[in-house]
Amino acid sequence: MLNQVYRLVSARQFEVQTVAETVSADQIVVRPRFLSVCHADQRYFTGQRPQNVLRQKLPMALIHEGVGTVVRDPQGKFAPGTLVVMIPNTPVEHDPIVPENYLPSSKFRSSGYNGTMQEYVVLNRDRVLAVPADFDHPMSAFIEMVSVGVQGLTQLQATMDADARVIGIWGDGNLGYIAATLVKQLFPDSQLVVFGRHQSKLDYFSFADKTYLVDQIPADLKVSQALECTGGRGSEAAIAQIIRHIHPLGTAVLMGVSEEPVAIDTRSVLAEGLTLRGVSRSGRADFERAIQILTDSPVTRERLQNLVGLTQKVSTIQDIIDFFERDLTNYWGKAVMEWDV
Numbered sequence: 249m250l251n252q253v254y255r256l257v258s259a260r261q262f263e264v265q266t267v268a269e270t271v272s273a274d275q276i277v278v279r280p281r282f283l284s285v286c287h288a289d290q291r292y293f294t295g296q297r298p299q300n301v302l303r304q305k306l307p308m309a310l311i312h313e314g315v316g317t318v319v320r321d322p323q324g325k326f327a328p329g330t331l332v333v334m335i336p337n338t339p340v341e342h343d344p345i346v347p348e349n350y351l352p353s354s355k356f357r358s359s360g361y362n363g364t365m366q367e368y369v370v371l372n373r374d375r376v377l378a379v380p381a382d383f384d385h386p387m388s389a390f391i392e393m394v395s396v397g398v399q400g401l402t403q404l405q406a407t408m409d410a411d412a413r414v415i416g417i418w419g420d421g422n423l424g425y426i427a428a429t430l431v432k433q434l435f436p437d438s439q440l441v442v443f444g445r446h447q448s449k450l451d452y453f454s455f456a457d458k459t460y461l462v463d464q465i466p467a468d469l470k471v472s473q474a475l476e477c478t479g480g481r482g483s484e485a486a487i488a489q490i491i492r493h494i495h496p497l498g499t500a501v502l503m504g505v506s507e508e509p510v511a512i513d514t515r516s517v518l519a520e521g522l523t524l525r526g527v528s529r530s531g532r533a534d535f536e537r538a539i540q541i542l543t544d545s546p547v548t549r550e551r552l553q554n555l556v557g558l559t560q561k562v563s564t565i566q567d568i569i570d571f572f573e574r575d576l577t578n579y580w581g582k583a584v585m586e587w588d589v
């Protein structure tokens with residue numbers, strides 16, 4: 249089968265590569281339909297990763313969040329036209345202790361391995377899951393990010409002590425919003441408090457019990473457990489505030505990606521017996537749990553539909569470039585491409 253792969257070759261430059269693909273009985277061919285942009289993709293598009301990383305990873309097709317329709321299943325288990333979510337993490341081994349998304353040997357789409365900006369994506373059979381018919385399609389495009397939120401809260405549940413009175417989220421963007429919707433589902437008896445830098449973004453978190461601008465947090469406010477969803481340069485200040493406002497023995501789940509190392513006040517981490525838990529990416533089990541949560545909770549689906557910030561049909565390389573540029577200036581929500589190349 250001949251396939252067209254849309255690869256980023258250098259900052260803001262894409263090329264089309266025609267490749268011959270073979271499809272084994274254990275694989276499925278998917279035509280991408282709705283693709284959503286992650287911060288990680290923007291760091292490659294704008295050339296923000298270090299030069300040695302760019303040299304090593306490019307050229308590469310971007311995008312690891314998306315849904316598409318099945319074109320061919322050699323085993324006939326998925327009917328042609330079935331909408332499926334594509335799981336970007338592709339493990340090559342099983343470990344009895346380390347989950348697939350923490351195995352250094354795993355391949356991750358749009359991070360050194362071609363993402364879904366292709367005419368067809370050939371995936372291993374266990375890397376696709378059917379999307380229920382009543383799910384909104386642009387919202388379904390970022391189920392991957394929901395699965396990362398699920399992974400974060402699963403790790404929090406596995407690590408935290410018995411105190412679930414107040415869950416604090418630092419970050420008023422996409423990941424913070426997704427984590428907040430999930431906290432409402434998975435910790436229904438907890439108070440949800442969100443900390444952000446923009447009142448106009450915090451206004452979207454109307455379902456939270458309380459929101460604070462980060463320069464207006466009462467000195468005596470305490471959270472039981474915390475999730476850091478900021479990333480970039482904001483991580484350092486967010487982690488410092490978490491350490492200041494979390495109860496002794498609390499767990500902070502760190503999810504924001506920073507290009508530069510950030511300083512952490514380890515003296516306070518030690519003194520208060522805190523746990524800092526890193527969380528990255530997700531695996532099939534997180535996708536299954538995410539789809540189950542969304543299936544069971546129409547209100548969570550509605551809240552996540554409010555996170556669709558920008559949608560546009562793309563048909564040409566110029567459309568793709570324009571779309572990535574629009575996303576950079578988009579204030580609220582996820583940017584979702586209707587993939588029509």
Ligand SMILES: NC(=O)C1=CN([C@@H]2O[C@H](COP(=O)(O)OP(=O)(O)OC[C@H]3O[C@@H](n4cnc5c(N)ncnc54)[C@H](OP(=O)(O)O)[C@@H]3O)[C@@H](O)[C@H]2O)C=CC1
Binds near residue numbers: 443462503528
């Ligand atoms: N661990 C993982 O697997 C994943 C990690 N990520 C990472 O998560 C991070 C966030 O992504 P996303 O939500 O899409 O990004 P957004 O830019 O949408 O959200 C981040 C928000 O946090 C705000 N912020 C910055 N500093 C602070 C602070 N100290 N306290 C509170 N809020 C702050 C930002 O404001 P401002 O814009 O003014 O700085 C912005 O509104 C990125 O680094 C991304 O790469 C994303 C997906 C998966």
Ligand SMILES: O=C(CO)[C@H](O)[C@H](O)COP(=O)(O)O
Binds near residue numbers: 356530
């Ligand atoms: O977004 C993510 C998962 O959804 C991860 O943060 C992303 O995969 C990190 O990749 P990279 O190391 O290439 O920046």
Ligand SMILES: [Zn+2]
Binds near residue numbers: 287288312
């Ligand atoms: Zn991502």
